Amino acid sequence: MSHYQKLVQHAQKIANFNHLAAISGWDQAAVMPSGGNDARSKAMAELSVLLHQLNTESQLADWFHEAEQEHLSPIEKASLREMKQRWQQANVLPQDLVQAKSLAGSKCEHAWRTQRKENDWKGFSQNWQEVVSLSQQEAQIRAEASNTTPYDAMLALYEPGTTTSSLDVVFNDVKTWLPNLIDRVIDKQDQESFIQPVGPFDTANQKALGLQIMQFLKFDFNHGRLDESVHPFCGGVPTDVRITTRYDENDLVQSLMGTIHETGHARYEQGLPKEYAGLPVGEARSMGIHESQSLFFEMQLGRSSEFINHLSRLASQQFNATSDPAFGAENFHKLYTRVEKGFIRVDADELTYPAHVILRYEIERDLMNGTISFQDVPELWDQKMQNYLGLSTKGNYQNGCMQDIHWTDGAFGYFPSYTLGAMYAAQFMASMRQQVDVQAAIQSGDLSLIFAWLSENIWNKGSQFMTDDLVKQATGETLNAQHFKTHLETRYL
Amino acid sequence: MSHYQKLVQHAQKIANFNHLAAISGWDQAAVMPSGGNDARSKAMAELSVLLHQLNTESQLADWFHEAEQEHLSPIEKASLREMKQRWQQANVLPQDLVQAKSLAGSKCEHAWRTQRKENDWKGFSQNWQEVVSLSQQEAQIRAEASNTTPYDAMLALYEPGTTTSSLDVVFNDVKTWLPNLIDRVIDKQDQESFIQPVGPFDTANQKALGLQIMQFLKFDFNHGRLDESVHPFCGGVPTDVRITTRYDENDLVQSLMGTIHETGHARYEQGLPKEYAGLPVGEARSMGIHESQSLFFEMQLGRSSEFINHLSRLASQQFNATSDPAFGAENFHKLYTRVEKGFIRVDADELTYPAHVILRYEIERDLMNGTISFQDVPELWDQKMQNYLGLSTKGNYQNGCMQDIHWTDGAFGYFPSYTLGAMYAAQFMASMRQQVDVQAAIQSGDLSLIFAWLSENIWNKGSQFMTDDLVKQATGETLNAQHFKTHLETRYL
Ligand SMILES: [Zn+2]
Ligand SMILES: [Zn+2]
Numbered sequence: 001m002s003h004y005q006k007l008v009q010h011a012q013k014i015a016n017f018n019h020l021a022a023i024s025g026w027d028q029a030a031v032m033p034s035g036g037n038d039a040r041s042k043a044m045a046e047l048s049v050l051l052h053q054l055n056t057e058s059q060l061a062d063w064f065h066e067a068e069q070e071h072l073s074p075i076e077k078a079s080l081r082e083m084k085q086r087w088q089q090a091n092v093l094p095q096d097l098v099q100a101k102s103l104a105g106s107k108c109e110h111a112w113r114t115q116r117k118e119n120d121w122k123g124f125s126q127n128w129q130e131v132v133s134l135s136q137q138e139a140q141i142r143a144e145a146s147n148t149t150p151y152d153a154m155l156a157l158y159e160p161g162t163t164t165s166s167l168d169v170v171f172n173d174v175k176t177w178l179p180n181l182i183d184r185v186i187d188k189q190d191q192e193s194f195i196q197p198v199g200p201f202d203t204a205n206q207k208a209l210g211l212q213i214m215q216f217l218k219f220d221f222n223h224g225r226l227d228e229s230v231h232p233f234c235g236g237v238p239t240d241v242r243i244t245t246r247y248d249e250n251d252l253v254q255s256l257m258g259t260i261h262e263t264g265h266a267r268y269e270q271g272l273p274k275e276y277a278g279l280p281v282g283e284a285r286s287m288g289i290h291e292s293q294s295l296f297f298e299m300q301l302g303r304s305s306e307f308i309n310h311l312s313r314l315a316s317q318q319f320n321a322t323s324d325p326a327f328g329a330e331n332f333h334k335l336y337t338r339v340e341k342g343f344i345r346v347d348a349d350e351l352t353y354p355a356h357v358i359l360r361y362e363i364e365r366d367l368m369n370g371t372i373s374f375q376d377v378p379e380l381w382d383q384k385m386q387n388y389l390g391l392s393t394k395g396n397y398q399n400g401c402m403q404d405i406h407w408t409d410g411a412f413g414y415f416p417s418y419t420l421g422a423m424y425a426a427q428f429m430a431s432m433r434q435q436v437d438v439q440a441a442i443q444s445g446d447l448s449l450i451f452a453w454l455s456e457n458i459w460n461k462g463s464q465f466m467t468d469d470l471v472k473q474a475t476g477e478t479l480n481a482q483h484f485k486t487h488l489e490t491r492y493l
Numbered sequence: 494m495s496h497y498q499k500l501v502q503h504a505q506k507i508a509n510f511n512h513l514a515a516i517s518g519w520d521q522a523a524v525m526p527s528g529g530n531d532a533r534s535k536a537m538a539e540l541s542v543l544l545h546q547l548n549t550e551s552q553l554a555d556w557f558h559e560a561e562q563e564h565l566s567p568i569e570k571a572s573l574r575e576m577k578q579r580w581q582q583a584n585v586l587p588q589d590l591v592q593a594k595s596l597a598g599s600k601c602e603h604a605w606r607t608q609r610k611e612n613d614w615k616g617f618s619q620n621w622q623e624v625v626s627l628s629q630q631e632a633q634i635r636a637e638a639s640n641t642t643p644y645d646a647m648l649a650l651y652e653p654g655t656t657t658s659s660l661d662v663v664f665n666d667v668k669t670w671l672p673n674l675i676d677r678v679i680d681k682q683d684q685e686s687f688i689q690p691v692g693p694f695d696t697a698n699q700k701a702l703g704l705q706i707m708q709f710l711k712f713d714f715n716h717g718r719l720d721e722s723v724h725p726f727c728g729g730v731p732t733d734v735r736i737t738t739r740y741d742e743n744d745l746v747q748s749l750m751g752t753i754h755e756t757g758h759a760r761y762e763q764g765l766p767k768e769y770a771g772l773p774v775g776e777a778r779s780m781g782i783h784e785s786q787s788l789f790f791e792m793q794l795g796r797s798s799e800f801i802n803h804l805s806r807l808a809s810q811q812f813n814a815t816s817d818p819a820f821g822a823e824n825f826h827k828l829y830t831r832v833e834k835g836f837i838r839v840d841a842d843e844l845t846y847p848a849h850v851i852l853r854y855e856i857e858r859d860l861m862n863g864t865i866s867f868q869d870v871p872e873l874w875d876q877k878m879q880n881y882l883g884l885s886t887k888g889n890y891q892n893g894c895m896q897d898i899h900w901t902d903g904a905f906g907y908f909p910s911y912t913l914g915a916m917y918a919a920q921f922m923a924s925m926r927q928q929v930d931v932q933a934a935i936q937s938g939d940l941s942l943i944f945a946w947l948s949e950n951i952w953n954k955g956s957q958f959m960t961d962d963l964v965k966q967a968t969g970e971t972l973n974a975q976h977f978k979t980h981l982e983t984r985y986l
Contacts, residue, residue: 017540020513032733038732040512042509042512043512046510222527225524225526239528239529240526277532
């Protein structure tokens with residue numbers, strides 16, 4: 001057996017245990033009674049230890065070295081590249097740093113759940129200082145190993161191939177036009193009236209409606225499920241994708257768009273190349289590309305007026321509200337494209353969302369590169385919120401720098417993925433339009449040409465190509481934020 | 494760290510992976526879409542390989558040897574005994590025999606699903622011959638290692654401490670009175686009339702009713718769930734017990750009693766001693782004792798007239814049938830204690846069930862001990878069915894010796910547990926009555942004294958004592974089938 005083949009077998013073993021981790025994690029979030037949590041956490045921690053051992057087995061170094069001398073096809077080379085990247089990322093950190101960060105992160109996150117409610121920056125920052133410091137050490141070690149800047153090394157955990165210098169260019173461009181665009185759109189929308197549908201909207205009907213939309217979006221129910229959880233997510237494995245949503249009886253909008261979003265993630269997973277199942281090269285390309293698919297579904301498709309026509313029809317039928325003007329297509333469109341400046345990222349609309357992300361990107365970049373201190377964060381947050389959205393968060397930590405879970409356990413480098421996803425989605429749509437009459441397809445209710453494009457250009461590619469190559473093959477160019485700008489102007493002005 | 498402590502740590506590691514196996518298994522049976530099965534089966538097979546490695550690690554031999562010299566408390570000695578027993582049972586077989594049996598069993602079971610429908614004994618026996626032969630080899634090796642007969646060695650996998658000679662005595666006694674008792678009861682019931690409730694009974698109402706009964710039986714929903722599956726079972730882990738049932742819209746009886754049965758299994762699991770969680774000594778004693786708890790719930794409690802009063806009231810309320818005589822307590826009692834001779838074990842009532850088990854016991858005992866051949870089974874089956882239940886299965890393999898899944902993959906030694914459970918349940922009830930006014934407790938709707946007795950005498954003991962000691966401490970004597978006989982005569986004559 002070649003060393004490449006040995007690595008493949010080892011990767012499939014890891015995939016088998018990752019499968020069990022994914023299903024246990026879904027179970028914990030979606031169906032487990034709370035009394036089961038202690039034993040479950042122990043069992044999952046045991047599995048993490050095993051996975052770490054498998055990812056760092058000492059013989060792997062030799063195998064990679066040998067495999068690189070072997071004669072491999074292009075796809076095998078890509079497969080080797082992806083296996084090696086995961087192996088390096090798992091191996092580069094000393095075990096005591098991994099443990100220290102995990103402990104500090106758990107402690108900080110746990111206390112944060114209370115501290116955020118109490119707006120307790122002082123208490124939070126005492127724990128967080130340690131998380132930041134350990135993350136800086138991590139970034140430093142990763143940077144030395146990969147010969148990049150510390151923040152680039154963290155970014156590579158989520159967006160391999162994307163660099164600070166490319167992000168700076170793109171985000172600085174966005175900053176030149178976004179605040180002004182937001183103001184213009186809000187001015188315009190202030191002239192318009194809309195009707196808030198009046199609930200309660202019972203959960204069973206919301207669920208039935210969600211399932212109809214998933215069917216419309218060709219979610220494969222033979223390879224996946226819809227369930228409920230406090231924090232919606234897309235989990236499971238490609239052959240059995242578990243998406244969740246949450247229902248608010250007073251709000252029809254949230255769960256529906258949440259379901260569409262997760263269905264986008266799910267169809268990417270369900271559409272990954274089956275011939276590379278269990279191998280890193282068969283996995284999703286990056287967090288940003290993953291988010292491009294959920295946002296393609298939620299924003300590009302889901303908020304198009306053609307799609308909202310379907311939504312309005314299906315929702316008004318499900319809730320016996322066909323004569324209720326609040327359920328009319330035009331009103332639905334207004335509801336689903338409403339723009340508002342707010343403090344909270346997860347509640348933000350399509351237009352203001354990038355401002356929240358750029359702000360976080362700039363702060364975490366400078367934190368990891370060591371040019372600012374954790375103590376500077378509240379003031380920087382306030383300044384940037386003023387600049388980008390005209391809102392002050394002075395003294396308002398809970399709705400400012402303490403609002404997100406990501407930083408509490410040191411997931412620095414993740415935030416850019418959200419807006420990268422939105423930009424890739426707009427770029428994919430612009431390219432798709434050159435081959436597919438997207439409006440007509442949505443209007444007809446048969447979206448198969450749209451999905452065929454995504455499958456051929458994105459889903460079926462897995463991680464065969466680096467992000468820039470993938471995007472270039474699909475659209476003829478690498479990331480170009482102009483498509484996103486055009487999309488926003490077309491939709492909102 | 495003492496060697497005993499090392500063994501404890503190792504056992505807890507195994508328990509953590511068993512936890513993941515239990516949850517993945519539940520998921521596969523209860524919620525997984527069928528398209529997920531291939532990848533899931535691979536992942537679970539990978540976990541089985543790991544568990545086998547952990548159970549047979551070479552250093553364990555030394556650790557057991559050393560631990561036996563260490564100064565241990567009585568409970569630690571019991572804990573060591575249970576760990577060692579599992580280790581020995583896992584180690585005694587050569588790996589190639591384990592694999593050969595697993596393969597032959599899978600093949601035979603898979604083909605059986607079609608062959609049974611087609612009454613194809615010839616096709617089945619071609620596969621089954623191999624399963625029997627490999628099981629005989631297994632029994633032989635286990636017998637040599639434990640210095641018993643082959644069948645006793647198989648029995649020990651499910652009922653450690655129970656032997657053929659004790660079973661022969663008990664079952665031969667049952668055979669002297671059971672066939673006659675069955676005839677007398679059927680004659681008596683032939684004089685009585687009853688009303689079959691007319692469905693459909695919709696699933697949502699059946700489920701709501703099942704949940705009410707589980708609440709009545711103090712199932713702990715903070716540490717467990719009720720779901721649906723084709724074959725009802727009790728799975729999960731003690732802190733998170735997953736029971737399932739199946740609903741038939743034309744049959745109210747089946748799902749309800751099934752739920753009560755599984756609730757009995759579940760409360761045993763939920764009541765296991767928390768201080769020994771993750772250790773074999775903290776697990777359920779045996780399959781027979783497990784079944785004694787489910788049958789205590791289903792037969793001793795669930796079919797008592799006091800309990801059926803509650804059942805009739807709750808069911809008639811749930812189905813808006815308070816004035817329907819079919820839902821009356823007296824009619825319910827008749828429905829739930831109806832006796833009929835039939836071919837199929839899983840459909841059998843409380844009275845005829847032991848005949849099905851004794852028949853299987855006698856055949857599998859002689860098969861494992863090599864005194865009969867697999868080819869003799871259909872004829873023996875027919876003879877015994879004639880003798881015990883007056884039914885012929887000549888040429889009727891699908892409702893004869895091909896009806897159960899157990900033998901298809903070589904689970905010889907399991908069947909006696911069902912009737913042992915029924916007997917232990919009757920014996921526990923007889924003892925309990927000396928301390929608790931059981932009828933009054935059920936009538937009042939507060940069953941806590943009943944559960945306290947079970948908890949103190951059975952649940953909370955885990956595997957601290959061997960079955961005979963456990964039963965003797967709880968009831969003053971070892972297994973005595975007279976209690977079962979008295980129970981049946983009292984209920985049915
Ligand atoms: Zn997403
Ligand atoms: Zn049972």
